[in-house]
Amino acid sequence: MFSVIFPGQGSQIVGMGKEFFDKFNLVKSLFKEADEVLGISLSKIILEGPKEELDLTINTQPAIFLVSYSIFNVIKKEFNINLDEAKYFAGHSLGEYSALSSAGYLSFSETIKLLRIRGEAMQNAVPKGEGGMVVVLGSSVENIENILEENKKNFISEIANDNSDGQIVLSGKNIDLNKLIEVLKLNNIKNMKLPVSAPFHCKLMNNATKIMKNEIDKVIFQDSKNILISNVTADEISSKDELKKLLISQIESRVRWRESIINMLDKNVNHFIEIGPGKVLSGLVKRIDKNVKINTINCQDDIKNLNI
Template sequence: MSGDRTALVFEGQGGDAAGIPAALDRDCPVCGEVLDEADAALGFPLSKVVFEGTPDELRQTAVAQPVLVTIGVAHARHLLSLGVLPAYLAGHSIGQYAALVIADAVDFADAVRLAARRGELMQAAVPDGVGAMVAVSGIELSEVLDACQEPRHLGVVGVACDNAPGRTVVSGTSAAVEAVVTACQDEGAVTVELPVSAPFHCELLTDAKNAFATALGDVTFRTPAISVVDNVTARPLRAGDDIPSLLSEHIVARVRFRESLELVAASGVVGEIVTCGPGHSLLKMIGKTAPGVRAVSFDRYMQERAPSSGGGH
């Protein structure tokens, strides 16, 4: 597949934290360089957390978010070093920060610091047990949105992620989310609670959104050199778009991932999507949303290249 028919899509939080240490090769020069940059930017050894942290530590939002950005950037830089020239970039939630780095819209050091601050604010915004996130599959977005209307007297609740046809995530106050889950199950949905430390992408994180806007104000952003499909608008970021404002809104807004993939697939210039980051949670979303586009994980892509590129990453 030629490079200009490739899109890179970056994993977000919520996957299997136990798989994070295997996502980077200690001996890969590109990976080592990115880890060193992350350690220097953050002022503590994130690399040690990646390889030695427990799954519980790696699931903590304040840790997981800079780790995911670091792994995503390392994978993408390795692909670029092999001659992959992506036509589109997109990320799922925190994955968008890695996309912005690869598009040269923000420096990696700034992005990883922002990811750490974002994670701290989101993790601290809601006390343990107050909120929840639940994946809902088997019914369409419109049905889940309808189910979210009834229990609002119990607290905040809404669709946090529109991941693929028939695959959404509900987020909010625990009691309200539980009521929505029951209503969705009555319609035949299958539901799974997500192992995250805060209810992302809902109004409970308004204070985090407002505080994060201050951190964003200290960072320089540039027009992306490669098309980045924004989570909030589900369209490519353009010159003149207020990226800090969108990233601030991103904390409470729905992740419009299905629409983003549909845009990439409809462009007519992408025949292959490579997912960057730990795990494979995005592959099923891509398969359901854009079945005409080949989707492959970074690891599988590297295995396929091994005979001509000389091995691993």
């Protein structure tokens, strides 16, 4: 039994998806549609850069979705592999939008428009340079939660991503993160500041939540038999109404990726297919269960080697 998973921000590289773009008219037409819908040359930013442009959240989010959605459709339509047989669809943060669109809940054009707005809202939620993120390695969620509780009068920081065993990401204002780093050092806990422009998945994203609530409330989701796993609950999404609520709360909520993978494993999923640039999620899944089967789809040969 397999699940399809889609990566989030941080997986982008200039030139991603180029092999598929060069070989398949289906991909060329999706890239063209993206440019027309957004009114910018997103395809040029993806294929040629510069990296600084691609790394802007406002561009990164629709770009990763475009590449992931393109690869998904090449697998389905050019190679006739029925990915709708997946037990679950899931994605990490913005990857949740790739999952819901690929699963048939929202059209390509509506999804990419939403992600452009989401990227801009998240990028501008906090003044530039005021907030950031820190990755913590080799510690447990319980341990980090205890540290945050013990130091809550000294600084405020929140767990943004519970990614895998031994990889947790925290968000907050830089002034607070610097205090957090000092405490982590005292406890001999390995950590590193991430090269991001904003503190995602925490209360500081409140302005982005307001903007996205306004946008998501206008969206009419379609019916689909495919089952989504939510970042917020780490569990199945039961209805289109619940999907709306969870997408709104997702912006300030912890991405419960480790628990999502464990829940899928507990429900007899033994094969994960990562669709999109990079192989970040495959690495995280392997840290949770080193025996599980994983396919990472980045090129045509990866699809030829895919057995479901």
